[in-house]
Amino acid sequence: MALFDQGLLQVLQASVTGLEPGRSYVLALSRKPNGSGVLEPLAAFTTNPAGSAIVNALGPIRQLVQGERDVQRRYLVIAPVSTAGIGAPVQVQASD
Numbered sequence: 001m002a003l004f005d006q007g008l009l010q011v012l013q014a015s016v017t018g019l020e021p022g023r024s025y026v027l028a029l030s031r032k033p034n035g036s037g038v039l040e041p042l043a044a045f046t047t048n049p050a051g052s053a054i055v056n057a058l059g060p061i062r063q064l065v066q067g068e069r070d071v072q073r074r075y076l077v078i079a080p081v082s083t084a085g086i087g088a089p090v091q092v093q094a095s096d
Helices: 061-066
Strands: 004-005 009-015 024-030 038-044 051-057 075-082
Touching: 009 024, 024 051, 038 051, 038 075
Parallel strands: none
Antiparallel strands: 004 009, 009 051, 024 038, 024 075
């Protein structure tokens, strides 16, 4: 994962692997370290035949993830997406 600072915004680029091939997922933020609760989607993507993808998201990501400026810390997660909505996270950012 790489975070490129563009002033007030950052570009997050994540290389994700170990997912189901050809399935839709979302890179999202969770307020809980285990990824439970309401998720805030950052970017939707579909995995390639090997079950991986390069995902890009743009926004105030550093401020949200670190919990700066009186904003509650959030954790990056990857969750499957279907017509029923966003499912339970299958990958969760390791917490400190």
